[in-house]
Amino acid sequence: MQIMDLSVLAFAFMGVVVGILFGAAPGLTATTAIALFTPMTFKMPINDSFAFLLAIYCGGYYAGSIPAILIKTPGAPGNAATVIEGYPMAEKGQAGKALSLSAGSSFIGGILSAFTLFLLAPFITEFALKFGSPEYFAVCMMGLACIASVSGKDLIKGVTGAIIGILISSIGMDSISGISRFTFGNIQMMGGVALIPALIGFFALTEVFSKTEGIGRDSVKKITEITNFIPRFMDYWPYRWTIIKSSIIGIIIGAIPGTGPTIASWMSYNEAKRTSKNPELFGTGSPEGVIACEVSNNAVTGGALIPLMTLGLPGDSVTAILLGALMIQGLSPGPMLLVEHFDLLSFFLWVLIVSNTALLILGLIGSRYAPYILKVPMQILVPFIMVFCVAGTFAVNNSYFDVKAAIILGILGFILSKFHFSMPPLVLGFLLGPLIELNFQRAMISSQMNPLVFVQSPLSIVIWAMTIFFTVFMYRRQKSS
């Protein structure tokens, strides 16, 4: 795989720009951007495609801090904690400094997590190769349990969302018996709901429908003038332990299937506040708070790629889409991915380094232009996003059926969001549903219908114990946050 290709650099740079634009526009996120642009990468070579998508990922996660700092509105839930310190800094006339610290911190978190991915993934792959169906079933259940426990305020709605996702994934022909399920006699439904249309529906269209409610009603917020601020080494050195702790938290939380940056940044913020030498400054515009949140927010990127590359399970909502992008490129995410394509790992490391460097440069130089991104006219942008959704969905299989499916799932996602469901559990249920069913059936058939097969091997017992531990831990952390 050509990693020093000029086109890889160009696509990585473009991806960061796209990610920053989507991440900074309030109401739009990196997830939307990747859902929209994945269909455009089908015909690209794999290295260009992933350079572009991973760069959107890094740029988007960083840029959510821009509206958080400037207008007190996080660009994505993962930047919510940044508001607490970033906005007071902007009010004190330090918006440029806050934005620069955010860019620098995102760079540090992103780079550290990229190297962690590179170092840990081969070991986890070796471990995962020992997995049989019962262990895989247990890992999938861990992903579902973790995401349900961190899904918004409501555990039961998180579980329900995951179940709805599993049900949607069961539409179509049963892979073992061949029977048609919930197709209502429609031949096009026999193949089930395709992955990318479902992701565009659940993430992009749901977000667009939610956004339409606010168009014309958004109050115009005053944005302060920004002067460029180039952070020095000494701006970070006093907070070195906060940076290390936040990176570790971001990487670990990111690596737990189904979690994501929201809980990572809140945990890092709380930890930084708890151990700070100046806790009284928190809430009044503490640079340490901004650094803690943004380091862990972007440390999630490399962390979330670990389960994707080693187990074929998404670490967060963006990697759920990247899972689809890998499949579209003809790769099978799972333990065999790195065995067959080990060069992919060094390529990902390279792209993450390039993308994080690009976001640092663009973030530092471009901070004075940040207010212009926030003034993007939604009444023009949203219709174009809808066109991209339709064209992108069609492009997957050249099928108008997929377009209709995406619209219906977008409407379903919007209605569920009105009932305070969050989309990640639903999508993870959709992704893990077929894996859960397949591994459940395989394990049961191979054990002559003995349900104890799921807790017989020491590996299974460890995974189930980890599932219980993570679920309880996450749920308690989430509640206390």
Add this chain to the structure above:
Amino acid sequence: MKRSDVILGMTLIMVAIWGWYETSTWAEIKTVGISVKAYPRAIFSFLGICGAIIGIRGYLSKDRSRTVWRWSTFLPVVFALAVYAIIIQYLGFLPSTIIFLISTMYLFGERRWKIIATVPLLGSYLIYLIFVKVLMVPMH
């Protein structure tokens, strides 16, 4: 009572009951060790249980807050998108996209005629170039 949760809970229970009924119409396949109905029925059962919990919790809740639906924006947008998805098959990508963009931009409150006249034309053509000419997607 939190009405939205009660309605949601009842809906989920009804879906679960429908799921059980629907699976009862499937033919049993004996060659496979597990019944083909078992997995979907297990999922529908969990859905029903979650629905019951949400419904009962909503009924007992002292929260009186209501979900705000802005149908006046949502329904026209969904309608426009649905119409767009249909007419694109007959009119082709460019004309239907231009019509869609103009109508939705107007719907969202854009009234500057210069913008409405130029942006949809140029934007549609740009997207057409990307998808049809560069990516070779057959959307003519």
